Amino acid sequence: MNIYGLAVLALSFLVGQWMGEFLGSLININANVGGVGFAMIILMFLKEWLVKNSLMSFEMEAGIDFWNKLYIPVVIAMAASLNVKSALTSGTLAIAAGLLPVLVSFWVFPLILKKFKPKSDGDSL
Amino acid sequence: MEIAFDIIEKNGLIFAFLFIGLLVLISEIISKKILKSRIPGSAIAIFFGLILGYWGGFLTGGEKGLADLPLFSGIGFLGGAMFRDFAIVATAIGASLYLIIRSGMLGFISLLIGIVLFFIIGVLLALAWGFRDAASLCTIGAGACTYIVGPVTGAALGASSEVIALSIGTGLIKTIAVTIFTPMAAKRIGLNSPESAMAYGGIMGTSSGVAAGLAATDPKLVPYGAVTATFYTGLGCLLCPSVFYIFLHLLFP
Numbered sequence: 418m419n420i421y422g423l424a425v426l427a428l429s430f431l432v433g434q435w436m437g438e439f440l441g442s443l444i445n446i447n448a449n450v451g452g453v454g455f456a457m458i459i460l461m462f463l464k465e466w467l468v469k470n471s472l473m474s475f476e477m478e479a480g481i482d483f484w485n486k487l488y489i490p491v492v493i494a495m496a497a498s499l500n501v502k503s504a505l506t507s508g509t510l511a512i513a514a515g516l517l518p519v520l521v522s523f524w525v526f527p528l529i530l531k532k533f534k535p536k537s538d539g540d541s542l
Numbered sequence: 543m544e545i546a547f548d549i550i551e552k553n554g555l556i557f558a559f560l561f562i563g564l565l566v567l568i569s570e571i572i573s574k575k576i577l578k579s580r581i582p583g584s585a586i587a588i589f590f591g592l593i594l595g596y597w598g599g600f601l602t603g604g605e606k607g608l609a610d611l612p613l614f615s616g617i618g619f620l621g622g623a624m625f626r627d628f629a630i631v632a633t634a635i636g637a638s639l640y641l642i643i644r645s646g647m648l649g650f651i652s653l654l655i656g657i658v659l660f661f662i663i664g665v666l667l668a669l670a671w672g673f674r675d676a677a678s679l680c681t682i683g684a685g686a687c688t689y690i691v692g693p694v695t696g697a698a699l700g701a702s703s704e705v706i707a708l709s710i711g712t713g714l715i716k717t718i719a720v721t722i723f724t725p726m727a728a729k730r731i732g733l734n735s736p737e738s739a740m741a742y743g744g745i746m747g748t749s750s751g752v753a754a755g756l757a758a759t760d761p762k763l764v765p766y767g768a769v770t771a772t773f774y775t776g777l778g779c780l781l782c783p784s785v786f787y788i789f790l791h792l793l794f795p
Binding site for chain 1: 558559562563565566584587588589590591592593594595596598599600603605606607608609614617618620621622625626627628629630631632633634635636637639642645647648651652655656659660663664667668671682685686690694707708710711712713714715716717718719720721723727730731732733737738741742745746749750753754757761764765768769770772773775776777779780783
């Protein structure tokens with residue numbers, strides 16, 4: 418049943434968000450620390466466990482995969498609901514400070530990869 | 543006609559499915575027929591989204607881009623934090639836990655370098671623009687991290703509302719810049735594997751920008767970039783108003 422997959426996804430999401438909020442309040446800041454990241458890791462562990470115990474049906478995975486595939490449309494909707502106008506009109510400093518570090522990062526990024534990338538053992542996508 | 547508008551307004555989310563579907567269709571056609579697939583359809587669609595967001599703000603003067611028009615309120619719901627995060631979590635279904643754990647250290651190092659780098663450049667530019675008080679400098683530096691870190695830091699340090707608004711604008715420009723430039727730069731900077739996507743998410747941080755930029759580059763990389771980027775805002779909110787502010791306060795008492 419598709420709804421089982423969707424429910425597993427919802428469970429991971431909610432527990433992850435809760436962990437993020439909890440971690441935020443633990444270090445005394447008013448923000449969610451890594452809620453989405455925790456949720457993703459929970460979902461991956463749950464999936465492994467379900468697959469190992471042959472509880473994961475094709476339909477169930479399809480329930481999760483539907484939202485995976487809807488990801489790009491959601492991002493497009495997000496882009497359309499950003500406050501682009503005020504960002505572009507909030508002054509030259511905002512544009513410089515928003516843009517310049519991104520360009521510098523493009524230059525720094527390959528250096529970090531070179532220095533810290535774990536040795537490849539033949540894995541790829 | 544009025545009845546049609548009425549139906550659309552009552553069923554905003556459903557209309558958003560139709561609208562985004564058409565937008566993707568048009569973008570795919572432009573990508574294939576006019577640009578010979580040199581720019582992926584999703585990148586074009588996201589760029590159109592940004593233009594529509596600008597247009598919405600231009601028409602209404604509101605804060606939610608196109609979603610401020612009543613007809614398009616469903617777009618704001620579909621693109622809001624809840625669905626965005628839910629869909630990002632769902633991308634984990636295609637990711638390898640083994641690769642993420644193996645590159646965990648790389649992701650963590652990138653996070654720290656990213657936050658420090660964006661903060662320092664933001665502060666230097668704020669200095670160049672004439673700001674001299676530690677709270678304003680820190681808020682603008684935090685805004686260079688993400689549009690959430692900026693206002694959280696500004697509120698904690700008691701920065702003026704103009705400076706807080708400026709920090710939000712800075713963070714939004716960053717998100718837009720990462721969205722547009724990621725697919726353009728990907729090949730040149732070696733952004734082509736799960737490891738590099740994790741490092742990229744850590745350096746750039748803005749989850750919306752990283753997620754949108756990677757989606758337009760290679761959807762397979764999205765979960766790896768997102769898994770680190772999602773820690774950036776929280777870590778920024780932790781470091782900027784505390785350690786970074788104390789440091790700035792010593793330099794600009």
